[in-house]
Amino acid sequence: MKKDIYIFKSGELKRKDNTLFFESQEGKKFIPIEETDNIYVFGEVDINKKFLDYAGEKEICLHFFNYYGYYSGSYYPRQHLNSGFVTLKQAEYYLDYEKRVVIAKNIILAALRNILIVLRYYNKNKEDFNSTIEIIKENMLTIKESKTIEEIMAQEANSRIAYYKAFNNIIKNPDFYFEKRTKRPPKDKINALISFGNSMMYVTVLSEIYKTNLDPRIGYLHSTNERRFTLNLDIAEVFKPIIVDREIFSLLNKNILTTGDFKEDLNGTILKEDSMKKFVQAYNEKLMTTINHYKLNREVSYKRLIRMELYKLQKHITGEATYEGFTAEW
16 A cells, blocks of 8 residues: 655655655655655755656655645646546536535535534543534534525534534543634634644545546535635545544543644644644554445545545446445444
8 A cells, every 4th residue: 555755854855766765964765656645745845847757757746734734735746547528527517506516415414424423422431412413413404405505504614613612522631622613823722733634634635536537626515716626625524523533532632742732823823843743643544544344344444435435426426326425334
């Protein structure tokens, strides 16, 4: 299985003959080209055309993050799996508003079902989330009858407000308190973790889209407008609760991340560099974790589940099957 490479130090990415390597003050670290899936760059890294040409030839995506851990952009090689037919069908399902609503609805219903899975898991630990669960269930019923994207997103937002209120009961570390969701900049430590984790998820999904016939620029829940990519934002909604949120709870409840892992910057809160490394390590381990898929009856990694979700969507727009968003069963 190919691996993702994460670079936090400053240096230079280079190609020499048929080899890639990262050179920093500590020396050279070779990158096994045939075993590399994506490269995530957090440090100040110099890259030349020779390197990019070879990375593109080997179908390696490079993703860049700024000082604050926010996603900056990607070097997205020429798509080798482009399909004119699939692109046309993707656009058709976006332009046909009723078809678009059906897909958006299924994405959000899957996301909310996975939120319920998370809440029920922690309910086993004798926390009372029954009222929150009921609010989300009622919102899901409304979504099923919704006729517009705006109605769907409004109910999703209401559900997340209720869900976020449960965070303080799930997180057992008294040093962390979550009041409400704030972005750019995140106003507290929990928001910093959510923003960073979500950013990682968006890029993970984008990388998986590259390995399919789908075009990342055409989404359904999020409007296709001036944004470069939207489909990755859509599919990320399905997986954020069971990957990002669960990792946040685990890192805090196990004291892997503490208050010392954060710093105040630009009227907000961000993770320190070494703390980003801790989060990324746990996040990557989660992606590589395998579970027994209840329908396939075989072991599948979380990363593979994301690609399978994209294949399901592709089959939906090409008329081969009806899309239903993934729901965890554990």
